[in-house]
Amino acid sequence: xxxxxxxxxxxxxxxxxxxxxxxxxxxxxxxxxxxxxxxxxxxxxxxxxxxxxxxxxxxxxxxxxxxxxxxxxxxxxxxxxxxxxxxxxxxxxxxxxxxxxxxxxxxxxxxxxxxxxxxxxxxxxxxxxxxxxxxxxxxxxxxxxxxxxxxxxxxxxxxxxxxxxxxxxxxxxxxxxxxxxxxxxxxxxxxxxxxxxxxxxxxxxxxxxxxxxxxxxxxxxxxxxxxxxxxxxxxxxxxxxxxxxxxxxxxxxxxxxxxxxxxxxxxxxxxxxxxxxxxxxxxxxxxxxxxxxxxxxxxxxxxxxxxxxxxxxxxxxxxxxxxxxxxxxxxxxxxxxxxxxxxxxxxxxxx
Amino acid sequence: xxxxxxxxxxxxxxxxxxxxxxxxxxxxxxxxxxxxxxxxxxxxxxxxxxxxxxxxxxxxxxxxxxxxxxxxxxxxxxxxxxxxxxxxxxxxxxxxxxxxxxxxxxxxxxxxxxxxxxxxxxxxxxxxxxxxxxxxxxxxxxxxxxxxxxxxxxxxxxxxxxxxxxxxxxxxxxxxxxxxxxxxxxxxxxxxxxxxxxxxxxxxxxxxxxxxxxxxxxxxxxxxxxxxxxxxxxxxxxxxxxxxxxxxxxxxxxxxxxxxxxxxxxxxxxxxxxxxxxxxxxxxxxxxxxxxxxxxxxxxxxxxxxxxxxxxxxxxxxxxxxxxxxxxxxxxxxxxxxxxxxxxxxxxxxxxxxxxxxxxxxxxxxxxxxxxxxxxxxxxxxxxxxxxxxxxxxxxxxxxxxxxxxxxxxxxxxxxxxxxxxxxxxxxxxxxxxxxxxxxxxxxxxxxxxxxxxxxxxxxxxxxxxxxxxxxxxxxxxxxxxxxxxxxxxxxxxxxxxxxxxxxxxxxxxxxxxxxxxxxxxxxxxxxxxxxxxxxxxxxxxxxxxxxxxxxxxxxxxxxxxxxxxxxxxxxxxxxxxxxxxxxxxxxxxxxxxxxxxxxxxxxxxxxxxx
Numbered sequence: 001x002x003x004x005x006x007x008x009x010x011x012x013x014x015x016x017x018x019x020x021x022x023x024x025x026x027x028x029x030x031x032x033x034x035x036x037x038x039x040x041x042x043x044x045x046x047x048x049x050x051x052x053x054x055x056x057x058x059x060x061x062x063x064x065x066x067x068x069x070x071x072x073x074x075x076x077x078x079x080x081x082x083x084x085x086x087x088x089x090x091x092x093x094x095x096x097x098x099x100x101x102x103x104x105x106x107x108x109x110x111x112x113x114x115x116x117x118x119x120x121x122x123x124x125x126x127x128x129x130x131x132x133x134x135x136x137x138x139x140x141x142x143x144x145x146x147x148x149x150x151x152x153x154x155x156x157x158x159x160x161x162x163x164x165x166x167x168x169x170x171x172x173x174x175x176x177x178x179x180x181x182x183x184x185x186x187x188x189x190x191x192x193x194x195x196x197x198x199x200x201x202x203x204x205x206x207x208x209x210x211x212x213x214x215x216x217x218x219x220x221x222x223x224x225x226x227x228x229x230x231x232x233x234x235x236x237x238x239x240x241x242x243x244x245x246x247x248x249x250x251x252x253x254x255x256x257x258x259x260x261x262x263x264x265x266x267x268x269x270x271x272x273x274x275x276x277x278x279x280x281x282x283x284x285x286x287x288x289x290x291x292x293x294x295x296x297x298x299x300x301x302x303x304x305x306x307x308x309x310x311x312x313x314x315x316x317x318x319x320x321x322x323x324x325x326x327x328x329x330x331x332x333x334x335x336x337x338x339x340x341x342x343x344x345x346x347x348x349x350x351x
Numbered sequence: 352x353x354x355x356x357x358x359x360x361x362x363x364x365x366x367x368x369x370x371x372x373x374x375x376x377x378x379x380x381x382x383x384x385x386x387x388x389x390x391x392x393x394x395x396x397x398x399x400x401x402x403x404x405x406x407x408x409x410x411x412x413x414x415x416x417x418x419x420x421x422x423x424x425x426x427x428x429x430x431x432x433x434x435x436x437x438x439x440x441x442x443x444x445x446x447x448x449x450x451x452x453x454x455x456x457x458x459x460x461x462x463x464x465x466x467x468x469x470x471x472x473x474x475x476x477x478x479x480x481x482x483x484x485x486x487x488x489x490x491x492x493x494x495x496x497x498x499x500x501x502x503x504x505x506x507x508x509x510x511x512x513x514x515x516x517x518x519x520x521x522x523x524x525x526x527x528x529x530x531x532x533x534x535x536x537x538x539x540x541x542x543x544x545x546x547x548x549x550x551x552x553x554x555x556x557x558x559x560x561x562x563x564x565x566x567x568x569x570x571x572x573x574x575x576x577x578x579x580x581x582x583x584x585x586x587x588x589x590x591x592x593x594x595x596x597x598x599x600x601x602x603x604x605x606x607x608x609x610x611x612x613x614x615x616x617x618x619x620x621x622x623x624x625x626x627x628x629x630x631x632x633x634x635x636x637x638x639x640x641x642x643x644x645x646x647x648x649x650x651x652x653x654x655x656x657x658x659x660x661x662x663x664x665x666x667x668x669x670x671x672x673x674x675x676x677x678x679x680x681x682x683x684x685x686x687x688x689x690x691x692x693x694x695x696x697x698x699x700x701x702x703x704x705x706x707x708x709x710x711x712x713x714x715x716x717x718x719x720x721x722x723x724x725x726x727x728x729x730x731x732x733x734x735x736x737x738x739x740x741x742x743x744x745x746x747x748x749x750x751x752x753x754x755x756x757x758x759x760x761x762x763x764x765x766x767x768x769x770x771x772x773x774x775x776x777x778x779x780x781x782x783x784x785x786x787x788x789x790x791x792x793x794x795x796x797x798x799x800x801x802x803x804x805x806x807x808x809x810x811x812x813x814x815x816x817x818x819x820x821x822x823x824x825x826x827x828x829x830x831x832x833x834x835x836x837x838x839x840x841x842x843x844x845x846x847x848x849x850x851x852x853x854x855x856x857x858x859x860x861x862x863x864x865x866x867x868x869x870x871x872x873x874x875x876x877x878x879x880x881x882x883x884x885x886x887x888x889x890x891x892x893x894x895x896x897x898x899x900x901x902x903x904x905x906x907x908x909x910x911x912x913x914x915x916x917x918x919x920x921x922x923x924x925x926x927x928x929x930x931x932x933x934x935x936x937x938x939x940x941x942x943x944x945x946x947x948x949x950x951x952x953x954x955x956x957x958x959x960x961x962x
Contacts (some may be wrong), residue, residue: 078796086655089625089652092621096626096635097630099613099629099637323610324610328635333575333754336577337748339748340748343569347559350561351555
């Protein structure tokens with residue numbers, strides 16, 4: 001446990017975003033994770049993404065399960081409510097929170113043990129319901145807090161720090177997310193902030209279930225030779241299909257790349273994603289092709305990263321349930337209680 | 352001697368599940384009710400959709416006894432599978448109505464009952480060609496036969512048929528025809544009426560006829576629940592389905608046609624309670640409906656909600672355990688698993704309504720209590736209350752009533768600089784203030800964890816902070832004792848050293864059992880416990896009596912254990928009266944069990960006699 005209190009003062013000329021907030025307004029407590037942990041880089045990307053999107057810091061709800069990754073919401077967005085819930089059950093808690101107030105931004109942070117093992121069911125079901133959220137898995141293939149056991153995303157044949165070989169098949173969360181109907185699917189690497197930050201921004205802006213699998217090496221238990229989730233391994237096998245350059249917001253778009261290499265993707269809220277294609281053939285709108293592409297590359301030991309799939313006309317659970325526009329938690333007796341006259345009618349029908 | 356009784360007997364229908372008997376049987380009960388005679392019907396059904404035996408018992412009691420009585424005065428035996436047992440279950444002097452199409456050997460009957468054979472199958476085969484029609488109308492034909500045998504007002508049945516098939520003229524005519532086929536056959540061929548008769552009375556008044564699950568759903572709706580997450584499980588599924596139905600009718604915004612509610616059928620009970628807790632954390636009123644196996648699955652989450660102090664309402668429609676148990680049989684068997692749900696030191700608020708009307712009230716109050724106490728609240732009903740129609744007082748609502756949303760700190764309050772500590776006991780009642788997520792840009796946010804935090808929700812693993820929090824949670828539980836509905840006491844007309852404690856669906860048969868005991872010269876003061884934690888009056892009631900019977904529908908006297916544990920009572924003074932075969936407890940059972948104990952207590956010791 002670290003007891004260092006972060007100093008509040010900052011450089012007077014720290015850049016401000018459209019709302020007048022600085023970077024510091026999106027930070028949280030000092031991280032207590034190991035020095036060099038990939039998860040801290042992801043927290044930094046989340047901070048960067050929220051700052052750049054000019055999100056009002058307290059209008060985010062950050063929910064997590066249990067594990068190293070699930071501790072991280074303390075380390076960003078200190079003015080947002082956070083909820084460290086039950087192991088593997090963040091998706092249901094987030095679903096409930098989202099139903100209660102559709103106006104907040106929901107950030108679900110989880111790990112590979114939390115999502116692929118104990119919470120595999122909840123992960124799949126929250127996504128298939130289309131809960132409007134950005135669901136980020138900080139995936140290191142290992143249980144960190146309990147000191148180095150394999151998780152369900154550890155590749156078959158990969159070696160643990162203690163020298164054991166994993167004989168179980170790995171779960172590819174991206175493949176599952178695609179199969180159960182996520183409308184935004186991406187994979188990235190905690191060591192590539194330039195790729196990750198725009199993806200988080202796009203996921204937050206996306207309406208519906210947005211899922212990002214972030215390979216995030218565990219420096220303490222899974223960064224050795226023989227691991228397929230180490231910094232070196234991921235760098236060597238990273239196969240980026242595209243690069244999300246910037247989020248334009250509603251501002252005019254300036255594109256400086258050669259024609260044909262940029263694809264503009266309109267979002268439901270009027271914002272646009274500018275997608276720099278690294279693989280000219282890859283189509284981010286084709287769910288089936290994405291699934292095949294991923295399988296082929298996984299068989300070759302490659303880790304495909306980038307924006308893998310996005311649905312333009314996405315919808316969410318509130319849309320499916322046709323709920324009112326006002327947050328349900330803001331409705332009062334007046335809107336909710338039918339009163340005694342209606343009850344008298346009910347009584348009359350029961351005689 | 353054949354039983355002679357007007358407006359006071361028990362009719363039991365023995366049917367095959369899936370044969371369409373349920374609606375005809377229910378129509379019989381409703382017709383009796385329309386004649387102004389109180390009825391208490393009970394469905395005794397298997398965990399099955401088609402083929403297994405099912406029974407429908409209708410207790411008719413002008414005196415208004417609504418508990419199960421035990422015994423059968425008239426058996427409508429429509430199921431060959433259970434024939435022997437059904438015939439054996441008839442009271443001496445009782446009646447048997449059966450389908451006489453196929454001759455039965457004399458050995459299949461009894462000499463001490465009146466046997467009435469009606470060739471139901473033959474009548475239907477003559478009248479209908481379609482096999483499904485033959486089966487369905489057979490039920491209406493025996494209803495017609497009953498109307499003649501019991502001297503019912505057939506007009507009431509016709510009216511019910513008309514209501515059921517409103518706008519479907521053809522179906523109405525067909526059913527009415529079938530009804531008269533049975534009625535006319537009896538009129539022409541059998542001596543009628545029999546010794547059991549129905550006469551128009553004035554015993555119903557303005558009471559309504561309602562299932563507990565539907566009442567619970569209405570309670571949730573009136574109580575302001577906006578989020579419901581559930582997983583199908585007998586006997587609670589019809590609660591969530593009723594909520595869906597009621598919301599469709601009463602909670603859709605008139606202008607936008609959009610829903611002022613969200614209902615999710617989750618993937619399991621873990622997700623159900625997770626969704627409820629997420630919604631409660633975020634300021635919506637949320638509930639789930641489940642039964643014992645679901646409660647077991649929710650344990651971890653319930654502990655989190657207790658420690659993180661998140662409002663949640665759980666309707667537990669209790670049944671006999673375990674998961675592969677007897678899902679269609681009633682019990683009061685989750686008392687301990689709900690009262691102390693989860694790991695760590697936890698205690699939860701439980702409400703025990705006695706019937707659908709009280710289920711409606713408690714269903715609504717539960718949301719106020721959950722918000723006020725910031726904790727899970729369980730509404731403990733059971734299959735008997737939940738899945739049977741009960742005659743009960745009309746539901747009422749005070750239009751001036753405001754929801755108690757508890758201690759919620761607003762942006763304005765935070766702006767004035769009020770000290771906000773999520774787990775800070777500012778009022779001495781153990782209840783801290785909370786903020787909803789998204790309240791204020793720079794004040795009032797906190798990170799929710801089970802424990803490992805101080806009064807200001809800052810991370811700490813200090814033992815003193817943990818103990819401090821646990822003490823406050825106990826103070827909060829003390830506060831709860833005075834917020835929850837009080838127990839109801841009724842004293843015998845004569846002073847007595849004996850008392851009885853009971854709760855929930857035991858209530859209707861208990862009232863009747865008391866009368867039976869008093870007729871026998873045995874007097875008892877009684878206390879109907881309506882909640883856990885127990886109000887101080889529970890302890891004083893026990894103190895005022897030498898022995899107190901605790902009547903429960905479970906094997907391990909779970910409520911008694913709670914009383915012993917929480918009130919520090921000597922267990923010797925609490926005599927368990929336990930009924931746990933999965934059928935509803937009866938007045939006869941209670942009166943006999945308590946009566947035997949009282950007789951034993953009265954035995955004069957031998958030494959005294961000698962000296």
